[in-house]
Amino acid sequence: MAAREKTSRLGAGTTMAQVAERAGVTKMTVSRVLRHPEKVNPETRERVSAAMAELGYVANRLAGSLNAGTSGLVAAIVPTLRHSLFADTLEGISDVISQAGLGLFVSSSDYRSDVEENQIRSILERRPDALVLTGLTHTKAARDLLRNFGIPVVETWETDDDPVDMIVGYSNREAAHAMTVELIRSGYRRIAFVNGPMESNERARHRAEGYLAAMQEAGLSAPPIHVVHHDAVIQPETGAKAIRVLRQQPGIDAVFFTSDVFAVGAILACRELGIDVPSQLGIAGFHDLEVGRVVSPTLTTVQVPAMEMGRKAGHMILARLAGRKLPSRRQDLGFSIISRESTRRGH
Amino acid sequence: MAAREKTSRLGAGTTMAQVAERAGVTKMTVSRVLRHPEKVNPETRERVSAAMAELGYVANRLAGSLNAGTSGLVAAIVPTLRHSLFADTLEGISDVISQAGLGLFVSSSDYRSDVEENQIRSILERRPDALVLTGLTHTKAARDLLRNFGIPVVETWETDDDPVDMIVGYSNREAAHAMTVELIRSGYRRIAFVNGPMESNERARHRAEGYLAAMQEAGLSAPPIHVVHHDAVIQPETGAKAIRVLRQQPGIDAVFFTSDVFAVGAILACRELGIDVPSQLGIAGFHDLEVGRVVSPTLTTVQVPAMEMGRKAGHMILARLAGRKLPSRRQDLGFSIISRESTRRGH
DNA sequence: ATACAATAGGATACCGGTAACACGGGAGGA
């Protein structure tokens, strides 16, 4: 009589053994019905299926995963979910991997590589099938951990010659360079650059390099880079503040922001301050967010393949998990300069 | 000599037994060093820690989870990640639960409850500690599954008297009602309503109800509701298209869109068509996205607590997992009407 | 010197599946 003590509660409590007992078979046969139905006699299969339905059986993947040594999980670490940027990348990953039955595990690191390292440690304990990281800035410990662990790792949002494993993105250096060249081409000369904190984030650093290189190549002197504080949330007000500071400096005729959000805040501030954009001041952003298409004047910006990076990362992972060799560990998806009204200077 | 065959590869391959052998103890002692270090002699602890470090040991949480019957995972299903709305909610959840050592599993259902049902099935196989859903529209099978399964479930983005388990959100009906009242108060009379597809989504349905109720209460006749197609991605162009259709109808003096994205597209379309907002046409949106603060005229909208719903959901889950009883299974976080230029009619 | 408790660590069983192999019985060929 103790043999069927748990029969009353459905779902979570039901095990394969209980289903088996009910169907008058062993759990191995139940397992076969789920994994290799063709190997089971149709009548038996029918009985087992009925038993599963009656008991509301839900397989426990944890057990199978333990056996297989793998979890069917792809983990992704993004700096933040608060802006659609990285969420787009996640959507791309999710789209692709879910078709292969893999799930997406997400954490956000708040742009801090020490936090990221801890998250990686904790994630690896879950034995993910693969890991997607944002950017190249990881602690040494994190890199070592990942290299030793041996699962596919995809870095995103940048290109690099020496990724931990694979990489898909675009060149932030070239993108910032191209935008700076575009501003110069439009007739701006004293171009300020407003950037995120560079020490914790190679994307910001590379963009600064691209900007400085372009200025130098054009024989222009670059005003000091204006760095927004890490704690300054990515919001328009931060861009507005930058404008108020930069207008003190003489002769600035354009400002290149590394986020559209900042740039849009700047445009609004200019409107209030009576600074005409683009004739008195050119303004450019980065990322091609919707806000930039909607402000007036519309915002010149760099379009980046946020979603496409996610898809590509997903495909690279699937290929590797399927044992296929990739033509290259590096995928440069490029970027586009979108020239709009905010830099369209009347010549 | 077969006893140490796997010693060469670090990381993924290393098991507790290998660490134990190296430290000259049993795996039970290694386990204690990780779970209850105070119960282990400091010298032994030291030796074990050294062995773990040398072998690059990474615990396998799958095994522990199997034992515990729980995975340390909170799963969340959102309609899409493509707009920051739901990503904000995820960030809120993640913030809160990660402090309790729980991880976030994400999937997106593309607003389809049949897809959602499949995702729930697949998610339950991973034995999540809790589940967060968006909205109330779930298949019957999905509800039954969840009720039987017994884990904490939080529905979000709506209020309701009869949630599957817990719910945190705001009333879409009241929000749409309040906005409609606000439009009427501003002097608009023939107010059109542009909505997402209502059959698959109770949020859309409730908003329509709120709108219709407010119109009726004011003794106004409501023009037919304009429904955008499910496949019409949430993008400004869809709003622009709606304007082109609605201007055919005589006398419309305001349009209430259920997304800021649409509303902003409408504002841009009006600019092109030479329709003055707000004097010829009032326009209101929903969600309070950044775009709405940036267009000109700035957009009147309904602000919803996207991130706060996530945080609250996280807290409810943690409370329940800790065995604490909640004061209520329902949390109404409210909304705010943000009145801006797009409905500020010169009286 | 004896008894008893506290401390440290080992032995065992178990979580819920699945791979690998074993086995009985019927079909087909020599």
Next chain:
DNA sequence: TCCTCCCGTGTTACCGGTATCCTATTGTAT
């Protein structure tokens, strides 16, 4: 009639941890 082979199912062991119980040793009070 006997040997094989195949089909359908059962048996066993194992995945990598952890709870529980047990033993050995040391310390302490009587």
